[in-house]
Amino acid sequence: MEIILFGITKDIVGKSSLNVSDLNQKPRSVGELISSLNAAYPEFTKLSSFAVAVNGEYASQEVDLKENDEIAIIPPVSGG
Amino acid sequence: MEIILFGITKDIVGKSSLNVSDLNQKPRSVGELISSLNAAYPEFTKLSSFAVAVNGEYASQEVDLKENDEIAIIPPVSGG
Amino acid sequence: MNEPIIEIVENIDTAKVYTELSDSKSGGICVFVGTVRDFTNNEPVISLEFEAYKSMAIKEMAKIIDQAAEKWPLNRVVMRHAVGLKKVKEPVVVIGVSSAHREACFEACRYMIDTLKETVPIWKKEMFKDKSVWVSAHP
């Protein structure tokens, strides 16, 4: 399970994607993924906010993660 | 004293300018000019409104007319 | 604000307006283009004809820009109106504004086109299949 990183989260982790095996335990939901990231990378807790997208859609914390999902971390957007 | 005509007022009078000698009496003010035009060309009274510009500025009825003024009739504008 | 570009022209080139508005102090550019559409009051329009009292129109356009520049912090302004016969889809007016932030350019651009339609001595005749009408002339 790959997690795509953008913007400042890519800088924090130091690469453009993360494998769940890099985290302490495999997250079953978006909520668990957020907790795991905050634990593994304390810099994440200092961000204004960050969202998670599952298969290209913003996902709330209850959303379950499945093996083939495309998961992405969305730090505060600043386009335009 | 020439009066420049635009838009529908040009169509009503049938030419693009009017000499005050075409009017019954020489108007001394914008207000008198409006009365003379309404009298000479009853179609003017059917317009939504019309304004008079003296030397390129909208002029109120009290404004006096002088021999070398550039006088123009401004029917309802519709640019843009 | 830089010296504004105010023009009454035979033909409007919409492509060049960005070059004219481009500015290192501006984060936003807002441009309005008025174009000829093919219907008015459910009647097919063939073309529009614009007539201007050119010297006064330029003065009134300058006043509108001055008023907008007092209300909003603007960097560059272009206000260009066409005269003559314009076919469907052709541009008849272009108003463009650049400013540091987008609020100012949107609001100033809207203010300028709204006010232009009220005060600038330019007249539009709608040409239909079998008649032509000076817009707004009669109640």
Add this chain to the structure above:
Amino acid sequence: MNEPIIEIVENIDTAKVYTELSDSKSGGICVFVGTVRDFTNNEPVISLEFEAYKSMAIKEMAKIIDQAAEKWPLNRVVMRHAVGLKKVKEPVVVIGVSSAHREACFEACRYMIDTLKETVPIWKKEMFKDKSVWVSAHP
């Protein structure tokens, strides 16, 4: 509404947007162009770098256009965002709308740029002389 043009590109050509928005049913075209300005918070900016989550960004841009088309009667829409390094004065986003009357194109254009800045997964890094900062990343 015609099929909108939604793109994420390396370089934006502002000159072509009018051709794309030109429409016989439209009397008004409103275009917003976001450009790089030379100062942020009183610090000179050298350039901006934009990164996008392209597939999702396109989907979010389409949602914004759908929302706008529900609120206002629109004829054509262009929404184009740049990625990569952009120097001062370069365009980074273009949003254009054509509609029968000007109210709709102004309001829809404003709504679309405001919402794009809130929801579309695109990130901007400001490059200063001796540092670079991801915008809005930290409180």
